[in-house]
Amino acid sequence: MRDVVVIGVGITKFGELWNKSFRQLIADAGAQAIIDSGISGSEIDALYVGSMSAGRFIGQEHIGALVADCSGFSLMHIPSIRVESACASGGLAFRQGFFSVASGMNDVVVIGGVEKMTDVVGTEATDILATGLDQEWEAFFGVTFPGIYAMIATKHMHDYGTTREQIAQVAVKNHANGVLNPYAQFKKEMKLENILKAPMVAYPLGLLDCSPVSDGAAALILCAAEKANKYTDKSVKIIGSGQASDTLPLHGRKDICTFESTVYASKKAYQHANVRPNDIDVAEVHDCFTIAEILAIEDLGFVKKGKGGKAVDDKITTLDGQIPINPSGGLKAKGHPVGATGVAQIAEIVLQLRGEADKRQIKDAKIGLTHNVGAGGASCVVNILEAM
Amino acid sequence: MKGTGIVSYGASIPRLRIKSSDIAKAWGKDPDTIIGGLGIIEKSVPSLDQDVATISVEAARAAIDRCNINPKDIGAIYVGSESHPYAVKPTGTIVAEAIGSTPIIMVADYEFACKAGTAAIQTCMALVKSDMVKYGMAIGADTSQAAPGDVLEYAASAGGAAFIIGKEKIIADINNTCSYTTDTPDFWRREGRKYPAHGGRFTGTPAYFRHISNNAKNLMESSNTKPEDYNFAVFHQPNGKFPIRVAKMLGFTFEQVKQGLLCPIIGNTYSGSSMLGLASVLDVAKPGDRVFVASYGSGAGSDAFDITINNNIKSLKKSNASLVSQLIDEKEYIDYATYTKYRDLLYWE
Numbered sequence: 001m002r003d004v005v006v007i008g009v010g011i012t013k014f015g016e017l018w019n020k021s022f023r024q025l026i027a028d029a030g031a032q033a034i035i036d037s038g039i040s041g042s043e044i045d046a047l048y049v050g051s052m053s054a055g056r057f058i059g060q061e062h063i064g065a066l067v068a069d070c071s072g073f074s075l076m077h078i079p080s081i082r083v084e085s086a087c088a089s090g091g092l093a094f095r096q097g098f099f100s101v102a103s104g105m106n107d108v109v110v111i112g113g114v115e116k117m118t119d120v121v122g123t124e125a126t127d128i129l130a131t132g133l134d135q136e137w138e139a140f141f142g143v144t145f146p147g148i149y150a151m152i153a154t155k156h157m158h159d160y161g162t163t164r165e166q167i168a169q170v171a172v173k174n175h176a177n178g179v180l181n182p183y184a185q186f187k188k189e190m191k192l193e194n195i196l197k198a199p200m201v202a203y204p205l206g207l208l209d210c211s212p213v214s215d216g217a218a219a220l221i222l223c224a225a226e227k228a229n230k231y232t233d234k235s236v237k238i239i240g241s242g243q244a245s246d247t248l249p250l251h252g253r254k255d256i257c258t259f260e261s262t263v264y265a266s267k268k269a270y271q272h273a274n275v276r277p278n279d280i281d282v283a284e285v286h287d288c289f290t291i292a293e294i295l296a297i298e299d300l301g302f303v304k305k306g307k308g309g310k311a312v313d314d315k316i317t318t319l320d321g322q323i324p325i326n327p328s329g330g331l332k333a334k335g336h337p338v339g340a341t342g343v344a345q346i347a348e349i350v351l352q353l354r355g356e357a358d359k360r361q362i363k364d365a366k367i368g369l370t371h372n373v374g375a376g377g378a379s380c381v382v383n384i385l386e387a388m
Numbered sequence: 389m390k391g392t393g394i395v396s397y398g399a400s401i402p403r404l405r406i407k408s409s410d411i412a413k414a415w416g417k418d419p420d421t422i423i424g425g426l427g428i429i430e431k432s433v434p435s436l437d438q439d440v441a442t443i444s445v446e447a448a449r450a451a452i453d454r455c456n457i458n459p460k461d462i463g464a465i466y467v468g469s470e471s472h473p474y475a476v477k478p479t480g481t482i483v484a485e486a487i488g489s490t491p492i493i494m495v496a497d498y499e500f501a502c503k504a505g506t507a508a509i510q511t512c513m514a515l516v517k518s519d520m521v522k523y524g525m526a527i528g529a530d531t532s533q534a535a536p537g538d539v540l541e542y543a544a545s546a547g548g549a550a551f552i553i554g555k556e557k558i559i560a561d562i563n564n565t566c567s568y569t570t571d572t573p574d575f576w577r578r579e580g581r582k583y584p585a586h587g588g589r590f591t592g593t594p595a596y597f598r599h600i601s602n603n604a605k606n607l608m609e610s611s612n613t614k615p616e617d618y619n620f621a622v623f624h625q626p627n628g629k630f631p632i633r634v635a636k637m638l639g640f641t642f643e644q645v646k647q648g649l650l651c652p653i654i655g656n657t658y659s660g661s662s663m664l665g666l667a668s669v670l671d672v673a674k675p676g677d678r679v680f681v682a683s684y685g686s687g688a689g690s691d692a693f694d695i696t697i698n699n700n701i702k703s704l705k706k707s708n709a710s711l712v713s714q715l716i717d718e719k720e721y722i723d724y725a726t727y728t729k730y731r732d733l734l735y736w737e
Binding site: 016018019118121122197199 | 417418421585587588589590593594
């Protein structure tokens with residue numbers, strides 16, 4: 001395998017973007033990434049696009065062809081591949097594109113992630129997201145995502161003494177980070193009492209413990225390291241990638257407070273990169289619910305199992321903490337257009353490693369990690385990048 | 389446009405009220421969060437024998453009772469509502485018979501979500517101005533629907549107002565009017581459906597705020613006026629927050645808005661909303677006062693009016709009918725169980 005680098009980043013604002021369609025969003029993000037990288041369209045060998053459920057959200061399938069067409073590449077007949085792994089679609093699209101360049105088949109590929117979620121009403125969005133669960137064993141009986149994560153949260157509180165306040169502190173931190181991110185859906189500080197007093201969704205998770213329904217897109221340009229210098233001098237190297245699966249329904253797991261897909265994916269990524277958890281300077285993790293960030297930092301090995309709540313409370317995950325988590329504001333404050341999320345996480349880490357994250361810049365960040373989870377942890381992709 | 393204006397007006401608000409806190413309790417919501425979020429403390433509720441026809445007739449009679457005109461001189465009645473009692477058969481004919489204006493009269497019912505009544509004012513202005521009729525009556529009234537548990541349930545209320553438009557005996561000159569309309573589906577009720585659907589926050593920025601603010605700016609530009617030229621400003625009131633926010637966006641103060649702001653204490657009367665606000669202003673306005681009005685109807689559009697009160701308002705017999713403030717004060721509270729009965733929310737076989 002040859003070395004692969006990220007040479008371009010594009011991201012749209014996330015939020016309720018009523019005046020932007022699916023195709024406009026991905027075309028905007030792709031165009032930004034191409035401009036950022038310095039490549040020309042004729043040099044692109046392939047497109048990889050992560051999108052979870054365009055068929056349900058906007059009634060459009062055949063996303064690979066659509067994205068090539070709306071980006072102006074259909075007449076150049078560039079191959080375009082849609083990748084789906086529920087909320088991990090973006091992270092997995094990146095991994096597939098990475099493989100294609102590392103293998104030598106392609107030299108330059110565009111990775112896109114996009115979702116347009118606000119064309120349907122909130123209850124329908126909840127149903128569509130629940131298609132990432134097990135339809136026969138979970139969704140059929142009325143379980144939705146907040147319910148899944150609420151069960152995990154109550155078990156975590158029971159097993160490890162994690163408190164409601166500790167869980168809510170994840171939202172406090174991520175909202176504070178979101179204020180500093182121009183792309184974030186929510187740029188508003190939230191106090192602990194705001195989180196605790198928000199309308200209950202599924203105990204113990206209130207409205208402000210949940211990531212929002214969002215529109216948005218992100219794109220990256222990957223290039224063979226040996227050919228990157230002719231385009232840019234701000235490459236960021238991909239040094240590790242891991243992916244793992246777990247049982248689709250939650251009840252198949254021996255411990256619902258551990259996402260073994262995260263444990264195994266990160267183990268592979270650390271081995272691939274030849275780094276350990278304490279070598280990571282900054283991480284973007286999958287905080288679709290506040291409790292999910294606590295699980296993530298435990299399962300990625302940043303803290304011991306059961307200590308995630310205390311770690312957040314002790315502020316070791318803030319921008320100036322020991323291991324800064326979600327400087328972008330995370331899914332919680334930046335927004336969670338599901339297919340775009342995994343790509344946007346990598347875009348944030350690339351900006352951090354290039355030293356271009358402005359007010360949310362992590363000092364001396366050299367190695368960054370992204371953690372993208374599909375649905376309730378049945379799939380997970382972990383990628384590790386290094387500044388050059 | 390000078391020479392056309394308001395001859396008289398009347399209002400009607402059902403006496404039943406339900407508190408937002410009682411609705412919130414029924415659905416397990418925090419009352420303070422609901423009241424703080426929507427700015428609605430309580431809303432009017434139509435009783436079993438009240439509908440858009442009875443509300444329209446009551447408002448129309450109040451308007452007739454206050455002025456000295458012959459009902460036979462009213463040559464047109466248009467009733468704007470999104471809750472006409474009949475899908476096919478006009479409300480306007482009932483009103484016309486009730487006030488003695490039949491049979492030589494043009495009548496039709498209007499629908500444009502919450503701005504059908506102000507659209508009726510514009511139609512009447514045109515008919516009067518072209519001398520097709522001596523007087524025209526424009527009514528906006530609703531007994532608006534809300535699905536149980538929907539956030540609309542805290543707002544959807546009942547009430548209406550009637551305005552007689554003419555060239556003679558006018559108490560307020562309508563100096564200018566204009567509209568701003570696009571196809572923006574923020575709120576709708578399909579044929580045969582009992583309750584409306586809406587696009588949540590989409591009803592805000594791209595719908596209510598865009599249409600009202602653009603229309604208000606257009607009106608003030610063509611009238612060569614500024615917000616500070618007006619003594620009163622009335623906006624459509626889907627909740628207690630939107631009218632205050634749009635007023636601030638445009639440069640109006642809360643002082644200008646407060647006399648016409650009724651939603652916090654009677655809810656959103658839909659087609660009656662901005663027209664009841666205007667009626668409340670006319671209850672207290674003095675000669676020379678200038679009034680700005682902007683309605684909003686989902687789907688979507690806004691009608692705006694630049695109005696100046698003249699001396700004739702002093703001779704209007706306002707006390708022959710209830711002032712808006714009196715209608716608001718005459719109230720009787722019901723609980724949520726009674727509300728479900730009156731609003732036909734119960735189901736049995």
